[in-house]
Amino acid sequence: MPFRLPTPVLLVLLGLVFTILVALGVWQVQRAGWRAELVATRNAQLSGKPLGTAEARALSPDALDYRLVQLDGTWDADHLMILANRARYGTKGENVVQPLVIAPGEAVLVDRGWYPVAQRDATLAKLRAGGTSGGVRGLARTAEGLQASMTPAGTWTGIAPESMGTGLPYRLAPWSVIEGGVLPEDAPAPTTYPAQGFTPYTSPVPHMEYALTWFGIAGALAVIAVLRLVVEPRRALAREAAARST
Secondary structure (H helix, E strand, O other): OOOOOOHHHHHHHHHHHHHHHHHHHHHHHHHHHHHHHHHHHHHHHOOOOOEOHHHHHHOOHHHHOOEEEEEEEEEOOOOOEEEOOOOEOOEOEEEEEEEEEEEOOEEEEEEEEEEEHHHHHHHHHHHHHOOOEEEEEEEEEEOOOOOOOEOOOOOEOOOOHHHHOOOOOOEEEEEEEEEOOEOOOOOOOOOOOOEOOEOOOOOOOOHHHHHHHHHHHHHHHHHHHHHHHHHHHHHHHHHHHHHHHO
């Protein structure tokens, strides 16, 4: 004879699972609201006045994240670094990163832009020919605690000051800068390199879809419970009553 849980125990378990599913759905709705607020806040910062060098250095990496900056400094043309495997516009490419010394003994890594692999030599030569004086305007991103590794080809897997600063004659700030301005969604493919800029902040996580999934499972569980514990017993009683009357 198959084992069946007592009805009171089954009701408790079903209620517990239903409560968990609904709680997960509510949590995803809350996450969606938080994410929407984050998107609005970050993109609002893109229309503000860029922070200067002193202002940027005074903030923590988290407070500086996704803020516009305009930094003065000296370019280090001897330590250009390459981020490999960066595909854009359907083309395999790379990004070039260059340290900008913004204070005695301190520099920040700057993503100078993207180029197709075939344009590597010309792009690096262009940056070296630009000299050391100048500055950068762009988007600050926190890089605190990030790790990256150097490939056998001498390229890097990502921007990580803690990893990339080994052997440099200065300390790297725990944040980086993407050079350029906001790119429109329909921006055409670039014709000059390095191609600079960044897109507005978006959230790739479909929190509302997750919420609907959890609510849907909870609803299905409720329907199954009603069919199993209410409808089916009533039908069984009706069948028994019909059998006795014949």
